[in-house]
Amino acid sequence: MLAIVESINSCLKISNPVTFIQGALPKILDLEKTCDEMFWRSTNLLRETIEILCDKIKEIPGITCPIKPEASLFVMVKLDVSLLEDIDDDIDFCVKLAKEESVIGLPGCIVGLKNWLPISFATDPKYLED
Incomplete structure (x- = not known):
């Protein structure tokens, strides 16, 4: 298990974005060239997805x-393993999430937070509903 943690941890040390992102950033961040509507839509979408995610988490x-x-x-998110059947940490x-649901998660211990999980909500709202 330690080898898996070390392998994932080594991947986290990559800090440079891919080349096409590097090329796009100056234009994206130039407020005079980027449409206000794009920022408005992106912000509203993120607000919607965080609401969906937080509401769904309350149900678990x-x-x-x-x-x-x-x-x-x-x-x-914080795991209370005492409430989760057959989960140690x-x-x-x-x-188990990967084996049973084909969902890959990053354990929080990788970043020093035992029994925590990061969950991204930067996705289409319909996927968060699932």
């Missing part, structure tokens, strides 16, 4: 979202 026993993010693309949760 053993998982809580103590702080709703205001300027992020992911939320950190965040690594065990992520392994």
